[in-house]
Amino acid sequence: MDNLHAILRALYQDMMPLCSEMITASKTIAGLGGLFYLAYRVWQQLARAEPIDVFPLLRPFAILLCITFFPTIVIGTINSILSPVVTGTNKLLNGQTFSLEEYQKQKDQLEYEFMKRNPETAYLVDNEVFDQMINQMGWRDLGVMTGMYIERAMYNMKRSVQSFFRGVLESIFVAVSLVVDVLRTFFLIVLTILGPIAFAISAFDGFQNNILQWISRYIYVYIWLPVSDVFSSILAQIQILMLKNDISEMQNNPDFNPDVSNSVYVIFMIIGIIGYLSIPIASGWIVQAGGMSGMGRNISNVTQRTAAVTSGVIGSLTGNIAGRLIKRFKK
Known part of the structure; x- marks a missing residue:
């Protein structure tokens, strides 16, 4: 995932020089607009016999200067x-991701040890315990052996x-975050070139x-990435707190059920997927860009529908596979 994000950032840097090809045409359009702008105001003030105010007439020249040095003055300043x-x-x-990986490894190891300490579940996770229990049984315990194999x-x-x-x-979670970054890069490239x-x-x-309007939209799209990072760090911190709680329960509570925490984790991932889809809306609360809030809602609605359909298909396939396996074991 990090490599894909790095590729998108490199793509943006590679596409930035393309805005230079639009500078020549933009100078022509700006020159024509500046000519009309100056002529209209100078003629208006002369017709009214008023003194010519020079300061407002500097606007076309400032625009032409920004266009001429657009990659440096405009894009460079905003990005800096x-x-x-x-x-x-x-x-x-x-920092949050590194801590999350450490706690996840510790939790997996403690879950294995927690299951192994319990005589009723040790044979489920440890091959040596299972083989030892099978070797101690005779033909009279054939029913118990069969039950152990099935369990x-x-x-x-x-x-x-x-x-x-x-x-x-997790793949859908990563894909949604990548979709947000791809759309962000696409919009930034379009805004930069045009x-x-x-x-x-x-x-x-x-x-x-x-x-x-252009500046507000550029900033609005640009801050999608920091908003996404803040949201990801919040999710990582919540996961760390959940892992700490599971670790504490496995160390102190002999009746703890690890399956409950796994179910909570699945629910948490679904919440995270939905949260990623609200990043454009959250960015609109920071910078109000006209015409972009509706676009953000449309992106969120389309992505939410896609995620819902995908989750439904995955759920049905998972239930179908599990049902077939259960029937096979019953036979």
């Missing part, structure tokens, strides 16, 4: 201001189904607000 936010949230996420097979089947379902949810055109059009009367 926002990049510390991205760096800070990324460090926060990396062990059912336990392994349950673990396999849980692992499969958990892996699918940015000079947006600045050039703002030289015409009636489009003066176009620059502010």
Whole structure:
């Protein structure tokens, strides 16, 4: 996943020089708009016999300057201001992820030891204990041996189904975060390449607000990544607290059931998938970009429907596979 995110960032850097190809055309459009802008205002003030106010007439020249040095003045300035936010949230996420991996390893080891300490479940997780119990039995205990084989097979089947379902949810979780990053990169590339055109059009009367709209939309899309990192770090911290609680229960509570925590983890993954889909909406609370909030809602609605359909298909397939396995063991 980290490699894919790095590829998207490299793609953005590689596509940035393409905005230079739009600068020549943008200069022509801005020059024409600036000519109309200056002529109209100068003629208006002369017709009213008023002194010419020079300061408002500098606007077309400032726009032309921004277009000429667009990659440096505009994109470079915005990225330099926002990049510390991205760096800070990324460090926060990396620290949480490292702690999560350590606690997960500790929890898996304690769960194995917890099952092994219990004489009623030790043979389910440990091959040596299982073989030792089978060797101690004779032909008279054939029914008990058969029951042990069936219980062990059912336990392994349950673990396999849980692992499969958990892996699918984790894949959907990663895919949703990657979709958000892909859309973010696509919008940033479009805004960067066509940015000079947006600045050039703002030289015409009636489009003066176009620059502010472009800047607000660029910042709105840019902060999707730090918002996503903050959300991921929150999820990681919640998982760490859950793992700490499971570790404490396995160390102090002999009646603890690990299956309950696994079910909670699956539910938590579903909540995380839904939360990732709200990142565009959360970004709209930070920067209000006209016309982009509806787009964010549309993206969230489409992705939520896709995730719901995918989860339903996975659930039906998982139940079908489990049902067939159970019938086979009964036979």
